[in-house]
Amino acid sequence: MTANHAPTDEELLNLYRQMALIRGIEERLRDDNAAGKLPGGVHLYIGQEAVAAGVCAHLTDRDYITSTHRGHGHFLAKGGDPRAMMAEVWGKREGICHGMGGSMHVADVARGILGANGIVGAGLAIATGAALAAQLDGDGKVAVCFFGDGAAHQGVVMECMNIASVWRLPMLFLCENNRYSEFTPSSQITAGKLGDRARAAAIPATEVDGNDVSAVWRAAGDAIERARQGEGPSFVEAHTYRIQGHLEAEALFLQGQRYREQEEIDAWKEKCPLIVTRSQIIARGAGDESVLSKIDTEVAELVDDAAAFAEAGTPADVDLPAQLMFT
Amino acid sequence: MPRRRLIQAVNDALFEEMERDPKVIVYGEDVELAIIGDMRGLHERFGPDRVRNTPISEATLTGMAVGLAAAGYRPVLHLMFSNFIYTGMDAIGNQMAKLRLMTGGQIKLPITVIASFGGGACNAAQHSDSAYPVLMNMGGIKVLVPTNSADAKGLLKSAIRDDNPCFFLEPSGRGGDMGMVPDEEYLLPIGEAALLTEGDQATVVAIGRMVKPALATARKLAERGIAVDVIDPRTLVPLDEARLLASVGKTGRLVIVDEARECCGAASQIAAVVAERGFPFLKGPIRRVTPGNVAMPYAANAEAHLLPDEGRITQAVLELVGQG
Numbered sequence: 256m257t258a259n260h261a262p263t264d265e266e267l268l269n270l271y272r273q274m275a276l277i278r279g280i281e282e283r284l285r286d287d288n289a290a291g292k293l294p295g296g297v298h299l300y301i302g303q304e305a306v307a308a309g310v311c312a313h314l315t316d317r318d319y320i321t322s323t324h325r326g327h328g329h330f331l332a333k334g335g336d337p338r339a340m341m342a343e344v345w346g347k348r349e350g351i352c353h354g355m356g357g358s359m360h361v362a363d364v365a366r367g368i369l370g371a372n373g374i375v376g377a378g379l380a381i382a383t384g385a386a387l388a389a390q391l392d393g394d395g396k397v398a399v400c401f402f403g404d405g406a407a408h409q410g411v412v413m414e415c416m417n418i419a420s421v422w423r424l425p426m427l428f429l430c431e432n433n434r435y436s437e438f439t440p441s442s443q444i445t446a447g448k449l450g451d452r453a454r455a456a457a458i459p460a461t462e463v464d465g466n467d468v469s470a471v472w473r474a475a476g477d478a479i480e481r482a483r484q485g486e487g488p489s490f491v492e493a494h495t496y497r498i499q500g501h502l503e504a505e506a507l508f509l510q511g512q513r514y515r516e517q518e519e520i521d522a523w524k525e526k527c528p529l530i531v532t533r534s535q536i537i538a539r540g541a542g543d544e545s546v547l548s549k550i551d552t553e554v555a556e557l558v559d560d561a562a563a564f565a566e567a568g569t570p571a572d573v574d575l576p577a578q579l580m581f582t
Numbered sequence: 583m584p585r586r587r588l589i590q591a592v593n594d595a596l597f598e599e600m601e602r603d604p605k606v607i608v609y610g611e612d613v614e615l616a617i618i619g620d621m622r623g624l625h626e627r628f629g630p631d632r633v634r635n636t637p638i639s640e641a642t643l644t645g646m647a648v649g650l651a652a653a654g655y656r657p658v659l660h661l662m663f664s665n666f667i668y669t670g671m672d673a674i675g676n677q678m679a680k681l682r683l684m685t686g687g688q689i690k691l692p693i694t695v696i697a698s699f700g701g702g703a704c705n706a707a708q709h710s711d712s713a714y715p716v717l718m719n720m721g722g723i724k725v726l727v728p729t730n731s732a733d734a735k736g737l738l739k740s741a742i743r744d745d746n747p748c749f750f751l752e753p754s755g756r757g758g759d760m761g762m763v764p765d766e767e768y769l770l771p772i773g774e775a776a777l778l779t780e781g782d783q784a785t786v787v788a789i790g791r792m793v794k795p796a797l798a799t800a801r802k803l804a805e806r807g808i809a810v811d812v813i814d815p816r817t818l819v820p821l822d823e824a825r826l827l828a829s830v831g832k833t834g835r836l837v838i839v840d841e842a843r844e845c846c847g848a849a850s851q852i853a854a855v856v857a858e859r860g861f862p863f864l865k866g867p868i869r870r871v872t873p874g875n876v877a878m879p880y881a882a883n884a885e886a887h888l889l890p891d892e893g894r895i896t897q898a899v900l901e902l903v904g905q906g
Contacts, residue, residue, distance in 0.1 A: 319653060353686035362681075364688040369652050374676045380645020381677065387646060388653030391607070391631055398649070411672075414639035418646075421637075579687045580722065581746050581820070 262312075262472050264541035270312060270468045271532045272550050274304035277328045278529060279558040280337055284327070284344060284358075287562070288503040294346040297358045300328035302466075302498035305528035306431050307332035309471025310399060313479045319367045319385040319398040321378030323431075324359045325497075326371025329401050335363045337561040347568030354571030355579075376409030378402060379428070383415045386424035386488075397425040397482040399475075405436030407449050416456040416490070423487035427478045428453060430490065431465060433497040438505075438514045453490030465493030466528040469535060496523035583764055589757035591731035592620040592696075595738040596658070598767070600628050603656060606742055607632045610643065610660030610696075619757060620696065621660060644670035647693045647747075648677045656692040656742060664699035664713035664751055671716075678747040679720035690745040694738070699727075700754040700791045700841055701885055707877035710754075710885075712790065712842035717749050718819050719846065724748040724772055725818040729793040731761030733816055736770025744772065753791040775822035777829070781809025784835035784899050787826065789815060789848055792839040792890055799895040808903060818848050826852060827860045834865035835902040839890050844872045869898045 262270060281299045288297050300307070303325075311332035314320065322329040330340055335351065343350030344358045351363055362370035369385060372378045382400035389396035406412065407430055419426045430449055434441055450460030463474040471493055478489035498520060500506070536542045572578075586594065600606045608624055614635045616622040625633040636643055643659055650657040661667060667674060674695075681689050701710035717725045724746055728734040734752070741748035778793070779800045788796030793814050800812045811829045815821060830836050836856055840849040849870040856868060873888040900906040 319649075321649075351686070352684060352688065355686045356684040360684045362685045362688060364652060364685060369649065369689075370681065370685065372677075374672055377645065377672060377677060380642040380673055381649040381652070383642060384646030384649020384651075384657070385653045386649070388650050388655050391655070392653075411639075411641045411645065414637070414642035417637060418639065418642060575686070576683055579683050581724070582687075 260473060261469055264539070266312065267469065267532070267536055267541050268546070268550070270308045270472065271529070271536060271547070272554065273308040273332055274468065274529055274532060275551060275554045276337065276557060277304045277307065277331050279554050280331065280341065280561065281327055283558050283562050285499065285503060293344060295357050296502045296504055297344065298325040298502045299499040300325050302523060302527065303431055303433055303495045304328055305468035305471050305532070306429070306465045306493045306495055307401070309468045310429055310475040312472055313476050314367070314397070314399065316366045317396050319369055319382065319389065319396070321369050321382040321400045322371040323378065323401055323403055323406065324371060324373050324375065325403070326359070326361055330361045330363065330368055330371065333368050334366050335361065335368055337557055338564040341561040341565035342568045345565040345568060346571055347565060348571050349564070349568040353575055355575060376402060376406035376411050379415040380411055382426065383419055383424065386419065386426040387422065389425050390422070395483045397427065397479055399427040399429055399479070401429050401431060403436070404430065404432040404434065404441040404445065404449065407452070408444065413452065413456070416453055416458055416488070419488040420456045420458050423485065425482035425485070426488040427475065427482060428458070428488060428490040429475070430492045432492055432494050435497055435501065435515070437501045440514070449492050450490060458488050458490050460490040460492065462492045462494065465495030466526050466531055468528060468532050498524060583762045585760050586731045586763045587757065588731045588734050588752070588759050588761065589619045591735040591761070591763050592738055592752065593622055594763070595735045596621070596624055597627070599739055599742040600624065600632065605654060606656045606658060607650070608658045608660065609634045609636050611636055611638055611662060613660050618662070618698065620752070640666050640670035641672060644673035645677060647695070648673055648681065648691060651691045651693050652689055658694045658696065658742060661695055661697040663709045664697040665708050665711045667697060667713045667717065674723070675720055679722035682722060682746070691747050692745045693747040694741045695747070695749045696752065697749070698752040698754045701878040701889055702755050702791065704880055704882050704885060706880040710878035714749070714751060714818055715842055715847040718848060718851065722747065723819065726750045726772065726816070727753070727790045727818060728816060729753055729756065729790055729814055730759065732763045732768065733770055733776070735763055736768045737772065737816065740769045740772050748772070751790070756791055756794070772817050773820040773822055774817070775813050775815045775825040777825065778812040778814055779810065781811055782833055783808045783903050784810045784837060785813060785829040785833045786810050786837045786839060786895065786899065787813045787815060787852055788839040789818070790841065792841055795890065795892050796839050796895055799892045799899070802892070803896065803899060808899065810899060821851070821855070823855050823859070826856060830856050830860045831863045834863050836864070836868045837871060837895065837898045837902065838868070839871045839895055841873060841889055843875050844870060845875050847872070866902050869902060871895055871898050
């Protein structure tokens with residue numbers, strides 16, 4: 256592959272559709288949370304959709320991903336069912352994990368989605384194990400671990416990069432730098448460049464504009480192809496921004512304190528990855544406003560359908576935890 | 583029925599299960615050289631894909647077991663000493679133990695972790711823990727503590743075929759002990775205690791390395807006309823509560839011998855089960871013989887002072903039967 260390859264018109268429209276679905280589902284969850292309808296907290300991915308979409312476009316159900324506590328976008332982009340995910344966040348029996356995992360832990364093992372994870376950084380070692388399995392299977396599968404700038408400071412990250420490099424595992428370390436480690440600016444707690452940590456383990460590292468889905472698609476595509484060819488792991492740092500709070504209820508915890516300025520949030524809203532992608536589509540003639548609005552309408556129907564499915568679901572089975580013990 | 587050392591029985595189980603199922607892979611620190619002996623010959627027989635040395639990265643090794651299992655393998659991770667469970671704890675406590683529940687049953691985690699446990703060798707506190715109490719409390723992890731060659735082989739083979747995370751803990755300093763092992767393929771069901779000697783005066787439950795001094799004590803007590811049941815639980819999760827309660831129902835007296843610390847430990851759990859469900863049988867208080875709640879010291883005399891021995895076990899039984 257060359258460095259300047261790009262998604263086709265059709266691929267770009269599909270990327271937009273995927274991003275719009277993630278956005279639509281999450282805006283609904285934001286509203287449901289505000290209305291007090293959800294049992295637990297939600298950590299929303301709004302503003303980061305280009306990363307999940309651009310990476311997962313290169314994956315099939317046979318490939319593996321591990322995700323973060325902010326994992327709805329990865330789940331949907333990897334092909335997870337919006338209905339089953341919504342029902343899970345609602346804590347319903349029809350949820351993908353039957354209401355046992357919830358928002359922070361959506362997983363669809365049959366689709367290679369080894370789970371969002373409530374422990375920051377925990378997905379990396381799981382992905383490293385899946386990548387070893389993929390290498391032993393020898394059939395071109397890869398594992399992608401999504402993690403944030405906050406997780407980058409867990410010691411296990413260096414352990415995993417060392418092992419992945421020394422064994423040339425088919426793996427992509429995809430660091431989504433959304434600039435905040437919970438409520439702390441990452442600039443305040445980060446020494447050096449994150450990519451240099453990968454380079455120290457002899458893993459090639461690149462940085463990309465995480466709000467430009469074409470750029471993410473290109474960087475991830477190169478890295479995943481490299482992994483499929485048996486050339487080992489790569490590291491990609493995608494610079495993006497978390498528009499919503501660390502979690503939706505953060506105002507309750509902050510009690511009026513601020514950890515970032517509204518001007519900063521507004522500036523990033525102008526760089527919204529959906530807006531950027533719409534511009535790219537129109538600029539290159541891949542579609543016009545009517546094509547885009549047709550996609551938006553179809554996505555809105557999917558969101559309504561998933562939300563209605565979740566709301567109409569049945570309460571979780573209280574006997575299931577004991578039934579799952581050692582069976 | 584051949585005589586095999588405990589460590590050879592473990593090695594035999596690994597050979598047999600790796601021959602049987604190509605999805606069984608072994609990894610960990612120094613497994614290729616097999617310095618402890620239980621991994622001897624595996625690397626030569628099965629090659630580097632299935633038997634591989636790793637860096638000293640326990641936090642990652644335990645997490646990788648989850649990924650390997652989720653992707654269809656049956657990983658066997660050798661952690662050397664049970665203290666290193668603590669180093670790898672996130673993936674044990676938050677991932678292995680939880681993900682079957684958290685995924686609503688989607689995931690199976692056929693993981694076996696091997697580590698040796700216990701004191702008695704002047705290894706000091708960071709290499710002498712009996713780390714099973716913390717594992718017992720996780721929920722979702724099976725805990726196996728074999729004490730002889732046949733049980734070790736049968737339990738390890740069952741663990742490798744089990745679809746749940748199993749910690750197979752080898753009693754430190756007992757690897758050279760000889761024992762008879764059945765000729766034919768031998769699998770021991772997980773969750774069955776063994777009644778090693780029979781008597782009606784008291785029940786002595788001994789865990790892991792403590793089985794040996796408990797049996798020696800029982801022999802000497804028998805010479806004095808005091809016959810006791812000695813029970814080896816063999817697995818702590820699941821615990822064979824029925825066997826324990828049946829014995830206490832017969833004897834009415836319970837002594838539990840454990841070299842793990844007392845607080846929230848195996849001895850305490852067994853005591854709680856019997857107190858709750860076997861209270862009408864009891865003729866006296868339940869006695870725990872343990873090191874208390876301190877860490878194992880280095881000096882041989884200080885370590886021996888803490889570890890339960892024949893003297894302390896004898897005294898506990900005699901006090902219960904009114905001869906103390």
